[in-house]
Amino acid sequence: MTFDHPTSRPTSACSNAANAAWSQIVGEVAARFGTPVYIYRPALIEKRIGEITGAFPAPFAISFAVKSNPNPWLLSWLRGRIGAVDVSSGGEVALALRCGWPADKITFTGPAKTEAEIEAAVKTNVGGLVVESLDEAHEVDRIAGACGHHQRILIRIAPAEAEPGFAVRIAGRPSQFGIDEAELSAAIATINGCANLMLDGFHAYTGAQCQEDEAIAAHFRTLWRLFREAVHLAEHPISELIFGGGMGIPYHDGDVALDIPRLQPVMREIVDEIAAEPGLEAPKLKLEIGRYLVGESGLYVTRVVRTKVSMGSDIVLCDGGLNHNLGACGHLGGIAHRHYRMLPVRAHEPAVEKTYRIVGPLCTTIDTLAHRVTMGELHAGDLIGVHCSGAYGPSASPLNFISYEPPKEIAVLEEDGGHKFEDITWMKSPFAAT
Ligand SMILES: Cc1ncc(COP(=O)(O)O)c(C=O)c1O
Incomplete structure (x- = not known):
């Protein structure tokens, strides 16, 4: 598919009108509450949710990476506005539950989950444990067995190659995150043989702070290619794919914001291909993001x-x-x-x-x-x-x-x-x- 040239690129959020609105609020908040202070404008998050929902057709749903801002008020506020949360520690599991998130809307990612964290997550019935190594999968299997559970898991895949355009790159180098793409086939076969595990999805988060529309579009294509291969390897129906978004925000003077409506045709194509893919019946698709939603x-x-x-x-x-x-x-x-x-x-x-x-x-x-x-x-x-x-x-x-x-x-x-x-x-x- 060709990628249309934008008619007008949004400049950074630093417009005079935007700054005037912030300036007034800053003065009032500082006078009333003092400094130093963080000021959040949930209306901007609401607007962002609308933009994302427009660009990522159903069944895509937003999953908020709690690590990016675990403020409990925000976590509760997001409930009912987005589909899911991703947590990365036992503390974040507890926090999400306390903020009213149903366990089945929580996925638990993280490369060094301890035995206690895994056990608590299994007993809580979190929606999905995202395993990041074969060793972790074996530990989840053992703990789930001891608890009498059949634990639903997703595999986090560590792609062999990094993608261009990401300020922070995780893929394509040795890392603690995910199971190497080269090991995926063997890992899936082993996990399929674990009595207490149900492999039901794949996850990939490969980089952060990408500010180029084309690179983000290519990134989603790459992830879909990766997931499609993984689904074939699973040899049974898979119901969830989690796409780490990696979408960046204009931190610096002169930065140009992403123009996500441009992603819509690419995402539409991907969604259509997913819908036609054997082994992926009515799948849940998640866009896992933090900074792009709330930053x-x-x-x-x-x-x-x-x-x-x-x-x-x-x-x-x-x-x-x-x-x-x-x-x-x-x-x-x-x-x-x-x-x-x-x-x-x-x-x-x-x-x-x-x-x-x-x-x-x-x-x-x-x-x-x-x-x-x-x-x-x-x-x-x-x-x-x-x-x-x-x-x-x-x-x-x-x-x-x-x-x-x-x-x-x-x-x-x-x-x-x-x-x-x-x-x-x-x-x-x-x-x-x-
Ligand atoms: C697994 C995972 N998902 C999502 C995120 C959120 O990334 P971002 O805030 O750049 O969207 C992170 C950030 O480190 C992550 O590790």
Whole structure:
């Protein structure tokens, strides 16, 4: 199939109108709840769900990767809006259940599940255990047998080749994730012989942060090719395929957002081929994503404590940084640190522009939100919003490092042309006086 050229590419979410909406909210939230604070706008997630649903025809359903943002309010809010969640630890299984997710809507992925985690998941009847090695499959078989269960499993496949266009690549190299494509045939034969396992699906998540429409389309084609071979090898009907999306978001100035309506024809073709495939009757198809669903809905806001000049360089010191937002400081993958898009919110119009290094409060040089960013002059008390912070935020950061308080988390509920705030702060301070 040919891939149409776009009539107009969406630029990053950094339009003036988008920033104006955020600026107003930032000022209100900071005044009411203080800083540092994460602000989430669920309306943006709702919009994103609509866009994804338009591009990925039924029976595709969204499965949210809980690791990207396990805030309980968000997990509960997502229930009823998307089809499923994927968890990666016993803690996340418990959290998803506590947030009202039915066990059969939960899949459990993760390369080093412990015996206790597997046993708890089996006893809970999670919808699918995604096994990442033959050794793990044998352990699930033994535990399921001891519990008197016939456990439904999916195999995570580790493709032999990496795909272009992904900032983070997992496939095509030795890794802890999944069963090597080359070993798949033997692994399926072994698993088919395990008395307490029911092989009922395949899973692949091979890379992250892809921002090219063509590369994403090619990625889904590759996954489907891989799954089709696996289904043949299974030699019995398979009911579920989980496609790790890998879809990226515009973290940096100048990034161009994915134009996912362009994927619709490709996904339609894939869905039609799946429907015609023997061995795949009425299959469940999942799009497993995290950052593409929730990343752009979140803004991390830190306040300028003071500015200083060191050896001629302008430095801005803020009340939060790496301790709350490790990714924005460049320490969650990626080679060179490029600062996330920033939204300064000031009390006064700036008279001049300056080039700044923007740092957090920690006693380490790695606590740097931007090494070099040019913007209107900043003063103590001004606010800096860090875009694309809705995924891999507080839960993926070293919150306790140097004993600062965890960030507040506030949801902005937009209704009747206005909005109200809900404090959904989750992380508790271990330093608070008892
Ligand atoms: C198995 C699996 N699925 C889904 C995701 C979500 O990835 P992203 O947030 O890039 O969509 C991850 C992220 O690490 C993952 O490991």
